[in-house]
Amino acid sequence: MVVSVGTQSTSQLVSRAVSDLARRTRFPIAFGGLAEAGEIHVSSIVGARSHSIEGLVVRAERGLGGRAFVEGRPRLALDYRTARGITHDYDRAILGEGIATLFAVPVVAGGRTRGVLYCGSWSQAGLDASVAQPALRVAEELATELRIRDEVDRRVAMATPRTEQGLPAATREELRESYASLRSIAADVADPALRARIAAVEERIASLTAEPAERAATADVRLSPRELDVLSHAAMGATNAEISEALGLRETTVKSYLATAMAKFDASTRHAAVTAARRAGLLP
Numbered sequence: 397m398v399v400s401v402g403t404q405s406t407s408q409l410v411s412r413a414v415s416d417l418a419r420r421t422r423f424p425i426a427f428g429g430l431a432e433a434g435e436i437h438v439s440s441i442v443g444a445r446s447h448s449i450e451g452l453v454v455r456a457e458r459g460l461g462g463r464a465f466v467e468g469r470p471r472l473a474l475d476y477r478t479a480r481g482i483t484h485d486y487d488r489a490i491l492g493e494g495i496a497t498l499f500a501v502p503v504v505a506g507g508r509t510r511g512v513l514y515c516g517s518w519s520q521a522g523l524d525a526s527v528a529q530p531a532l533r534v535a536e537e538l539a540t541e542l543r544i545r546d547e548v549d550r551r552v553a554m555a556t557p558r559t560e561q562g563l564p565a566a567t568r569e570e571l572r573e574s575y576a577s578l579r580s581i582a583a584d585v586a587d588p589a590l591r592a593r594i595a596a597v598e599e600r601i602a603s604l605t606a607e608p609a610e611r612a613a614t615a616d617v618r619l620s621p622r623e624l625d626v627l628s629h630a631a632m633g634a635t636n637a638e639i640s641e642a643l644g645l646r647e648t649t650v651k652s653y654l655a656t657a658m659a660k661f662d663a664s665t666r667h668a669a670v671t672a673a674r675r676a677g678l679l680p
Contacts, residue, residue: 406430406542406545407439407440409538409541409542410428410429410430410439410440410511410538411439411440413428413440413503413513413534413535413537413538414426414427414428414440414441414442414513415440415442416534416537417442417513417515417530417531417534418442418443418515420530420531420533420534421515421526421527421530421531422526422527423499423515423516423517423521423527424443424516424517424518425441425442425443425444425445425493425495425515425516425517425518426441426442426443426513426514426515426516427440427441427442427444427449427452427513427514428440428503428511428512428513428514429511429512430503430510430511431465431509431510431511431512434455434456435453435454435455435456436453436454436461436462436465436511436512437453438450438451438452438453438454444493445493445494445518446492446493446494448488448489448490448492448493449489449490449492449493452486452489454486454512455485457483458483458485458486459482459483459484459485459486459490460472460473460476460479460482460498460500460514461500461512461514462482462483462485463481463482463500464500464501464502464509464512465502465509465511465512466509467502468502468504468509469502470499470500470501470502470528470531470532471499471500472497472498472499472500472523473497473498473499474497474520474521474522474523475496475497475520476490476491476495476496476497476498476516477491477496490516493518494518495516495517495518496516496517496518496519496520496521497516497517497519497520497521497523498514498515498516499514499515499516499523499527499528499531500512500513500514501513501514501515501531501532501534501535502535503535503538503539503542504535504539505538505539505540505542505543505546506542506543506546510539510542511538513531513534513535513538515527515531537587537590540581540585540590541590541593543581544578544581544594544597568680571601571680572628572631572632572679572680573632574601574680575598575601575602575628575679575680576628576629576631576632578594578597578598578601579598579624579625579628579629580625580629580642580643581594582594582595582598582621582625583625583643583644601680602677602678602679602680617660617661617672617676617678618660619657619660619673619678620653620656622643622645622653623653623656623657623660624673624678624679625643625653626639626643626645626650626653626654626657627653627654627657627666627669627670627673627678627679628679629642629643630654630666630669630670631670631673631674631679636650636651636654654666654669657669657673661673
C-alpha cells in the first residue's frame with residue numbers, strides 16, 4: 397500500500413530511511429520494509445551484490461527481522477549462519493547475499509511495530525555505538541514520519557469537501573486537533589530536514605481552512621515556531637499549565653510566548669490572537 401505523507405509516499409519514506417541507514421552506519425548493505433498483514437515486505441535495498449534479497453517477505457516471529465518485529469526491539473546476529481536464537485527460514489536470501497553479520501531494528505510508531513530496517517556486512521563485524529545509535533535514530537525518524545502520516549493524511553482524506561460556507565465545524569476541529577498534535581511531535585524532533593518536512597505538512601493543514609481574502613489582511617505577521625506551538629494549543633482551549641506540560645516549557649515561558657503573539661496581532665486576548673492567526677492562515 398502506498399500512502400502519501402505530504403508529497404512523500406510510504407515507499408519513498410522507506411527508501412530514504414534505508415539510504416540513510418547505509419550512509420550513517422557505514423555498513424555495506426541495508427534494506428527494509430513496512431508490515432502488511434503481519435509480514436514485512438522488503439521494498440528498498442542499498443548496496444546488495446546479488447538479487448537474493450529482492451522481493452523478500454518476512455513473517456512475524458520468523459528469522460531475525462521477524463523476531464525484532466514481534467518483540468519491538470533490535471536483534472543482532474554476529475554470525476548469522478550459526479545464530480541459534482532465530483529460525484533460518486530466510487537463509488537462502490541472507491546467505492545468498494553473503495551476509496555474515498545482520499542487525500535488525502524495528503520501526504515502532506503509535507505503539508505498534510510498523511516495519512523493520514536491516515543493516516549488515518559480508519564479514520563478521522562487531523556492533524558498537526557508532527553503528528547501533530545511528531540505526532536506532534533512522535528507525536525513530538521513520539516512525540515519526542509514519543506518525544505524521546497517521547495524524548494528518550487519515551483526517552484530511554476523511555474531511556468533508558469545502559462548501560460555499562467553508563469547511564464544516566467538525567472537520568475544522570479535526571484539522572485543528574491534528575495541527576496541534578503535529579506541533580507537539582515537531583517540538584521533539586531535532587533533525588532540521590525532518591522539521592522542515594513537518595513544517596510543510598503543517599502549512600498544508602493551515603491552508604485548508606484559511607480564506608485568501610482573510611490572509612491578505614495580516615500577511616505581514618510572522619510568528620516564531622514556539623509562538624505557533626503555544627498558540628496552536630491555546631486554540632484547542634488548553635490552559636497555560638496544559639500547554640506547559642504538552643510542550644515541556646515553563647508556565648512563565650508559555651505566558652511570554654502568548655504575550656508576544658498577541659502583541660504581533662495587536663490582540664488583547666489569546667482568543668483574539670487565535671482568531672487573527674486563523675485569518676492569516678497561520679493556524680487551521
